[in-house]
Amino acid sequence: MKEELQQKIDLKTKPQGALGKLEQLALQIGTVQNTLSPVLTKPAIVVFAGDHGIAKSGVSAYPQEVTYQMVLNFLNEGAAINVFCKQHQINLLIADTGVNFSFKPHEKLIRAKVEKGTRNFLEEPAMNIHELENCLTQSEKIVNDLHAGGCNIIGFGEMGIGNTSAATMIMSNLCGLPIESCVGRGTALNDEQFAHKISILKQCELRHGRSKDPVAVLQTYGGFEIAHITGAMLAAYENNMLIMVDGFIATAAYLAALMINPLLQNNAIFCHLSDESGHRQLLKYLGVEPILSLNMRLGEGTGCAVAYPIIQSAVAFLNEMASFENAGVSTKAS
Numbered sequence: 001m002k003e004e005l006q007q008k009i010d011l012k013t014k015p016q017g018a019l020g021k022l023e024q025l026a027l028q029i030g031t032v033q034n035t036l037s038p039v040l041t042k043p044a045i046v047v048f049a050g051d052h053g054i055a056k057s058g059v060s061a062y063p064q065e066v067t068y069q070m071v072l073n074f075l076n077e078g079a080a081i082n083v084f085c086k087q088h089q090i091n092l093l094i095a096d097t098g099v100n101f102s103f104k105p106h107e108k109l110i111r112a113k114v115e116k117g118t119r120n121f122l123e124e125p126a127m128n129i130h131e132l133e134n135c136l137t138q139s140e141k142i143v144n145d146l147h148a149g150g151c152n153i154i155g156f157g158e159m160g161i162g163n164t165s166a167a168t169m170i171m172s173n174l175c176g177l178p179i180e181s182c183v184g185r186g187t188a189l190n191d192e193q194f195a196h197k198i199s200i201l202k203q204c205e206l207r208h209g210r211s212k213d214p215v216a217v218l219q220t221y222g223g224f225e226i227a228h229i230t231g232a233m234l235a236a237y238e239n240n241m242l243i244m245v246d247g248f249i250a251t252a253a254y255l256a257a258l259m260i261n262p263l264l265q266n267n268a269i270f271c272h273l274s275d276e277s278g279h280r281q282l283l284k285y286l287g288v289e290p291i292l293s294l295n296m297r298l299g300e301g302t303g304c305a306v307a308y309p310i311i312q313s314a315v316a317f318l319n320e321m322a323s324f325e326n327a328g329v330s331t332k333a334s
């Protein structure tokens, strides 16, 4: 199928390769769906939210309460992700994987709470193996349900004060890179706060040692929302869905999932380069190029939502553009 797709792309009325990254996307999407005429159906983004014990150690510029407050904002349709999903007709769902708050039922809220926040990994592992398994099973069900409803392209966002610290530790361990190469300012720490974050994360490294085992690393550092994203990506792959990968935290979850199933890379679309400083290095480590680079560092799945119309353009040109033959346009001079 790959060769036939490449031929179809090359016969479109354009100089060879002139649609750049859109051509690579069209090739990838057609290959995943094993067709010359792929379609994107019922696009969805799930924002997984969870609290982090490490937030108590002064590693974020914002207090932990912002996690639940932002979940309420998502449910009231006031956040950036709501706006972009509405703009592009993407179905948006919010999953409470471990927020320190009791939410009232809401049609867009998925109840997947493991605990009211992870434990502080400065002192002890963020979660136990049962809690991690709970994350992986619940997220699998969430994705399976969306797939059963006709969704074939899905993005995963996250919300969790302190989660750039967890993602930093995941990246540092699984890539075998020093903390300094992975850490960033998250929600915009000043120089002093940033130095404190680095010192805390180094203490955590001393406490837990290093590991390249994705399951052990997720258990040690969390969070519930990150582990949910890992499980959700694995389930999306099993359903042969296209997987939109968002920013730093979502890519750390992807890294863990990739180590569990390397075939995941066939279905993954890297939506944007986050301004969180470790993200560039992480994408480089993975050997992938994102669609967008807009200096965004919000999370919530906003990179996926903003990149989605570009993914649609890739599918549209493949399906709708004329070939040289159909349009009566001459090919290259020989």
Ligand SMILES: O=C(O)c1ccc[n+]([C@@H]2O[C@H](COP(=O)([O-])O)[C@@H](O)[C@H]2O)c1
Residues within 6 Å of the ligand: 059, 060, 061, 062, 158, 159, 160, 161, 162, 163, 164, 165, 185, 186, 187, 188, 246, 247, 248, 249, 250, 274, 275, 276, 279, 296, 297, 298, 299, 300
């Ligand atoms: O997606 C990203 O690349 C990204 C980069 C920096 C921060 N964030 C968001 O900011 C929060 C984590 O930042 P922090 O400083 O609390 O660790 C969390 O809710 C993320 O969604 C997200």
Ligand SMILES: Cc1cc2nc[nH]c2cc1C
Residues within 6 Å of the ligand: 062, 066, 070, 158, 159, 160, 187, 298, 299, 300
């Ligand atoms: C306000 C705010 C919104 C967010 N959305 C994702 N992470 C966030 C962090 C903060 C602080």
